[in-house]
Amino acid sequence: DSGVTQTPKHLITATGQRVTLRCSPRSGDLSVYWYQQSLDQGLQFLIHYYNGEERAKGNILERFSAQQFPDLHSELNLSSLELGDSALYFCASSVGPRENGELFFGEGSRLTVL
Amino acid sequence: DAKTTQPTSMDCAEGRAANLPCNHSTISGNEYVYWYRQIHSQGPQYIIHGLKNNETNEMASLIITEDRKSSTLILPHATLRDTAVYYCIARTWVGQFYFGTGTSLTVIP
Numbered sequence: 641d642s643g644v645t646q647t648p649k650h651l652i653t654a655t656g657q658r659v660t661l662r663c664s665p666r667s668g669d670l671s672v673y674w675y676q677q678s679l680d681q682g683l684q685f686l687i688h689y690y691n692g693e694e695r696a697k698g699n700i701l702e703r704f705s706a707q708q709f710p711d712l713h714s715e716l717n718l719s720s721l722e723l724g725d726s727a728l729y730f731c732a733s734s735v736g737p738r739e740n741g742e743l744f745f746g747e748g749s750r751l752t753v754l
Numbered sequence: 755d756a757k758t759t760q761p762t763s764m765d766c767a768e769g770r771a772a773n774l775p776c777n778h779s780t781i782s783g784n785e786y787v788y789w790y791r792q793i794h795s796q797g798p799q800y801i802i803h804g805l806k807n808n809e810t811n812e813m814a815s816l817i818i819t820e821d822r823k824s825s826t827l828i829l830p831h832a833t834l835r836d837t838a839v840y841y842c843i844a845r846t847w848v849g850q851f852y853f854g855t856g857t858s859l860t861v862i863p
Contacts, residue, residue: 642797671849682841683798683853696850728795736849740786740805743851745797 643667646731646746654754658719661749665712665733671695672714673743674706677728689714690736721753758842763858766836772829774857776842779823784847787818789827791838792856798841801827832861 643666653659665672674686676699685698689708700706703721708714718725728750732743759777766772778787788803802809802816804825809816815828829836841856 644797673851675853677795682855685850685852688850690849696848698850698852730797732797732851734849740803740845742788742800742803743790743798744800747797748795750795 642744642746644731644733644744644746646729646749648749649747650750650752652752652754653721655721655723657721657753658717659721659751661716661718661729661731661751663714663716663731663733663746665714665731666744668735669733669744670712670736671734672708672712673732673734674700674714674716675730675732677730677748678724678726683730686716718751721751723753726751726753757852758844758854760840760842760854760857762855763860765860765862766829766832768834768861768863769831772827772832772836772859772861774827774829774840774842774859775824776827777824778842778844781822781844782847783822786845787816787822787825788843788845788851789814789816790841790843790853791836792841793835793838798853801840803845832859834861834863837861 645664675683686700688696728748789801790798818825839856
């Protein structure tokens with residue numbers, strides 16, 4: 641158990657809909673990262689938050705948005721869903737961007753868009 | 755930001771050492787090399803990381819060349835449970851971890 645909690649574990653929805661994925665980082669971790677993994681692909685970095693502020697953006701679509709709340713949990717919002725958005729979405733946390741520690745990953749949220 | 759390249763796939767006999775190479779020729783002096791692995795579709799698991807010196811822990815050893823342009827992850831006695839996708843990552847100095855497509859390691863009985 642990495643200590644990172646993601647909900648829901650599985651989600652099935654239709655095209656055009658909107659979903660929210662939630663992540664609770666490990667206790668004490670201030671950084672939260674979101675990654676997308678499509679079928680048989682590597683992990684694509686989406687976005688990084690540190691202590692409530694956005695630190696870096698990767699290949700995140702404009703239809704997607706994220707935020708980190710004062711209690712440090714984070715949410716990834718996916719809207720106007722398309723079939724190609726079906727993927728595993730991973731959240732990871734770390735102490736902070738300047739620390740040379742590792743990322744701890746959750747078990748992911750599997751999104752299926754029909 | 756440094757980019758890493760790895761072979762797409764490798765096989766290793768059970769009980770033998772698995773040596774997984776990684777090229778990171780554009781790595782900066784302050785970028786660490788990290789290794790993770792992913793078993794099936796589980797969350798990636800941290801293995802080891804290093805900057806310049808070779809590192810060893812209970813899971814693996816990391817050998818970084820003197821010019822830091824490449825590294826090798828060594829699993830000393832591979833087991834069937836080591837079958838996974840292994841990712842080599844150059845962590846940027848601002849804390850970004852960019853994963854590539856990794857090496858799919860198959861440990862053969």
